[in-house]
Amino acid sequence: MVLKQNLNTKVIYDAIYNLLEIANTNLPKCVYDKLSEFDFNGKGNVLKNAHLAQNLKRPLCQDTGQVVIFLEIGQDVIFSGKYIEDEINSAVSDCYKDKFYRKSTVQDAVFNRANKGDNTPAIIHTKIIKGDEINILLGIKGGGSENVTKLKMLNPTADFGEILNFAYECVMSAGENACPPMCIGIGAGGCAETAALLAKKALFTGETLDIEIENVFETKILTAPTHIASLPVCVNLSCHSLRHASCKIQNGKIIYEPETPEYQDVEVNSSAREINASDIEAFKTLQAEDEILLSGVIFTARDAAHKRMAEIIEKNEILPFDLENKILFYAGPCPAAPGEIIGPVGPTTSKRMDKFAPMLYEKGVLATIGKGNRTISGLNKLYFKAQGGIACVLKECVKKCEPVCFEDLGAEAIYRLEIEKMPLKTVII
Numbered sequence: 001m002v003l004k005q006n007l008n009t010k011v012i013y014d015a016i017y018n019l020l021e022i023a024n025t026n027l028p029k030c031v032y033d034k035l036s037e038f039d040f041n042g043k044g045n046v047l048k049n050a051h052l053a054q055n056l057k058r059p060l061c062q063d064t065g066q067v068v069i070f071l072e073i074g075q076d077v078i079f080s081g082k083y084i085e086d087e088i089n090s091a092v093s094d095c096y097k098d099k100f101y102r103k104s105t106v107q108d109a110v111f112n113r114a115n116k117g118d119n120t121p122a123i124i125h126t127k128i129i130k131g132d133e134i135n136i137l138l139g140i141k142g143g144g145s146e147n148v149t150k151l152k153m154l155n156p157t158a159d160f161g162e163i164l165n166f167a168y169e170c171v172m173s174a175g176e177n178a179c180p181p182m183c184i185g186i187g188a189g190g191c192a193e194t195a196a197l198l199a200k201k202a203l204f205t206g207e208t209l210d211i212e213i214e215n216v217f218e219t220k221i222l223t224a225p226t227h228i229a230s231l232p233v234c235v236n237l238s239c240h241s242l243r244h245a246s247c248k249i250q251n252g253k254i255i256y257e258p259e260t261p262e263y264q265d266v267e268v269n270s271s272a273r274e275i276n277a278s279d280i281e282a283f284k285t286l287q288a289e290d291e292i293l294l295s296g297v298i299f300t301a302r303d304a305a306h307k308r309m310a311e312i313i314e315k316n317e318i319l320p321f322d323l324e325n326k327i328l329f330y331a332g333p334c335p336a337a338p339g340e341i342i343g344p345v346g347p348t349t350s351k352r353m354d355k356f357a358p359m360l361y362e363k364g365v366l367a368t369i370g371k372g373n374r375t376i377s378g379l380n381k382l383y384f385k386a387q388g389g390i391a392c393v394l395k396e397c398v399k400k401c402e403p404v405c406f407e408d409l410g411a412e413a414i415y416r417l418e419i420e421k422m423p424l425k426t427v428i429i
Contacts, residue, residue, distance in 0.1 A: 005132035007252060009081040015247050015254045016091035019138040021099060022245040024059045026260040031242045038217040040181045044268040045390045046240055051263040052392035060241045062334050062344045062391040063142035064101040067092050067122040070201060076132040085124060093118035100337040102411050115410045125197060133250055139204055140243040144349050148174035151192055154231040163188060163233055168213055170235040176372040177349045179239030179388035180215035187234045189224030198222040199236035204244045241389045270423060277327055283382060286426045293421040298327040302348050304412040306356040313359060320405035323363045330370035332411035342401040344391030347371035374429050384424035397422040
């Protein structure tokens, strides 16, 4: 007689809730160790960010992403209680509200991009396995790295070198938008959707390849059988904040991975030039590649806020605040927890704002702050690169935060920030 595990689905809720906090605030030891050994620009801030997130119990990145769950259920498990997916999404909703994580999910990709306000639904991949155990692998995937995912149907006679060349092309194309150094997940086989699923899972559990690619700290792969005429390959990149956690459920008990060790603080020194946002003359002396520590007043504004400002300008209406000599920070922070000035905050991908940039610079914007390279040039305007993936470090630079307008946009509202010594690099666009 086969013994079956009788399980109330409330245990699933508890597991997901706890995994969400672990994944968002604790950089896995395997990732921390890899980054500690890897040589890259901004390494000190990345390691310091891991310490701060763990110590403050706040998210490693302001983009607390979409929740991706790989759920393996033993066929001998007998469930009682609520529907499993309802329990999972309740855990996501409750955790993201309780812990003051950023909610980034919109109602519908095409027809209604209003923010749902609870970061649901989770993306759930369910597999039935033998036995009476349940395995849960949970990942947090931010938009910056997810948006550079690429799928390619290679010729079935393609060799492994062609797969690696495709991965290399993806990394070069992503650049700073995916917050390097990156982890590469390669999925190959099945159909197109199989390859994409394998690539995502490979980031967390794939076989590590012994290869070196610039700005990549690890490359992993998962493969599957496929049609004789096909070789689908997907490359999914993760930023250096490769956030994931897992557990198994046996006999009604949740067994988590070994606890993450305590990370030590890292001292980060800078000889960069200090500039105040009110010193217009100082900005005129800046050259490309100059590193600065910016203090003073800046304003957050990202995709939805830019679209709304553009609509107001096109209607010849008055904007809610004057753009003359203002600095716009392409950022959407986490909500502030009790006692905080602001939640973890960092730059989003700047090129998404490029179609609005000429209009706003023309309206008097002095400079913009964001992540990665721009697709625009010839404006002779200031753009400052901020390091991505160090939201807790940048959070410490903010000394005051107050809403300005568009509060209905949630994380995409415009906020007035008073900052102190935010590390940036100068670009002329």
